[in-house]
Amino acid sequence: MxxxxxxxxxxxxxxxxxxxxxxxxxxxxxxxxxxxxxxxxxxxxxxxxxxxxxxxxxxxxxxxxxxKFFDITDAVELGSSAYARLIGETKASFPSPNATDKVKPVLKTLSTKGPKKNLKEFTSFTTRYYRSKTGQKSQQWLLSQIREVTESSASRSLQPHINVNEFKHSWGQNTIIARIEGCVDPDDIVIISAHQDSTNMWPFLPAPGADDDGSGTVTILEAYRALLEANFRPKNSVEFHWYSAEEGGLLGSQAVASEYEKQHKKVIAMSQFDMTAWVKRGTREEVGIITDYTDEGLTEFNKKLVELYLDIPYVETKCGYACSDHASWRKAGYPSVFTIESSFENSNHYIHSANDRIDISDEFNFDHMLEFSKLAVAFAIELGDWSEK
Structure with a gap:
């Protein structure tokens, strides 16, 4: 209604x-x-x-x-296979975090320097709308940065185990996937993701998208850099995804999830980072843990990571149906979670406008963003070395 x-x-x-x-x-x-x-x-x-x-x-x-909605035009079958129903009906269980000796040294190497530099450039495109030329150019720029980080941060011994590829889409702005191949169970996959596109309420208007979701994009890129510099070679494969066309109805993530479902790929956990920079004036700094349309067990695990590794607390919050790319993976039956910058009602009110900029307010906070890079690193290491067997 x-x-x-x-x-x-x-x-x-x-x-x-x-x-x-x-x-x-x-x-x-x-x-x-x-x-x-x-x-x-x-x-x-x-x-x-x-x-x-x-x-x-x-x-x-x-x-x-x-x-909020799914545009299912090209992904009508997502989640309808026997494989998706099987994994969806299997209640996932996750361990208590136990890799502090591996996680904490990497956290110390995280910095706001790279995110500040990258986000300044990423928001210089008029819009990153997925059907625009500047949206395509911004994706190619992001791809070049991910490849540069891979080449400069990964050791010679790690380089052969990393692949950075485009998942191509018909609209021209492609999803980017960086994969660190697992050394024990490479078919078991951990995904850390953000969406790269932006939009104004009317797509042809400027949309710098600093927070939505430029912040998540550079947040996970910083985590990726730190992991490579630590010579991270997980037992399971760890993938970083930068989705196209989230603002068009989760089009990019649906396309990727559909392909993984068709190939019966085993995604043991997926974590979405969408908006990580905003601290509303007069409110407590915190991590918003989304509790609706997410996996209950993985959400509890995510809370434990926040308590153990972050300097700020979490708050439970809800964002509704199809509110970000984790929903595509949940629909395919895979365990997925979503964290956001605050409780949903305290999140950035400038999104989907020309004012979603770095310099619009002191509420845009790179140190806050860094807490989410810590969470991404912890998620990758804890689950990258976890075995269900």
């Missing part, structure tokens, strides 16, 4: 499949956009909702009104 209430806001000139009318506004080619507002997309608004067809224009309006 929530969706039907919002639809009259869209404008009225042409019949829509909902019994309402919809205005079609030409987007043009500003900044090299390639977007057909009349194109039909299949979206899902909740586990109990049947998928519905909407236009790209309707998708934009829904996003602008804060409605």
């Amino acid at each position: 929530k969706f039907l209430i919002l639809l009259p806001f869209l404008g009225i000139t042409q019949a829509s499949p909902f019994g309402y009318q919809q205005t079609q506004v030409p987007l043009g080619s500003k900044d090299g956009f390639s977007l057909d507002l009349e194109a039909q997309r299949l979206i899902q608004l909740g586990d109990s909702h049947s998928p519905v067809w909407v236009s790209e224009r309707e998708k934009i309006d829904l996003k602008a009104n804060g409605v």
Whole structure:
């Protein structure tokens, strides 16, 4: 019903499949956009909702009104395989953190220097919207930085065990995957992720995306750098993912999760970092642990990591259906978790606007961001060396 209430806001000139009318506004080619507002997309608004067809224009309006959804047009089968049902029905259990001797030395090498430099450059693109030319250019820039970090930080002995690749998408902005091959159980995979794209409420407007999710992007890149410099060679494979098109309805992560599901890949844990920099003035600095649409056991494990390795406490919070890329992996049956900069109600109110910038407020905090890099490092080492057997 929530969706039907919002639809009259869209404008009225042409019949829509909902019994309402919809205005079609030409987007043009500003900044090299390639977007057909009349194109039909299949979206899902909740586990109990049947998928519905909407236009790209309707998708934009829904996003602008804060409605979260999967765009399942190209991933209708995600989570429907017998393999996904099997792993989804198997209750995952996780150990108590026990690798402090390995984790703590790496935490000491983390710095705000790289994140500050990288985020300044990453937010200089007019927008990182996934269907824009600048969105493609920003992805290529990010890819170059990840490869540079790999070459400069990994030892000669570690280099052969690392692969950095693009997972290609039809819209042109590709997902990036950096994989550290496991030395004992390489088929067991731990994923640490963020999304690289940004959007304004209207996609053709500027969207620097400093917090959403430039912060998560550079947060996990800093963790990746520190792990390589520590000559980290896990027993399980550890992958860092930078997803494309999260703002389009989790398109990039759905595509990757679908492929892993088809190949029956064993993802033992996935952790999403989306918005890690904001501390609302007058509130306590804390880590938001999302408790809805996440794996219960892995969430409890994540809390233990915060308590053991971070200098700030956690707070339980909720963000709703399909609110970030962890949801794609949960839908495929894999254990996934999501951490955010604060309780959801205290998170950055400038997102999806031209004011999602580093310099807009002293509430944007690189030291806070560093706490999340600690969490990513701890997640990688603790689960990278964990065996279920």
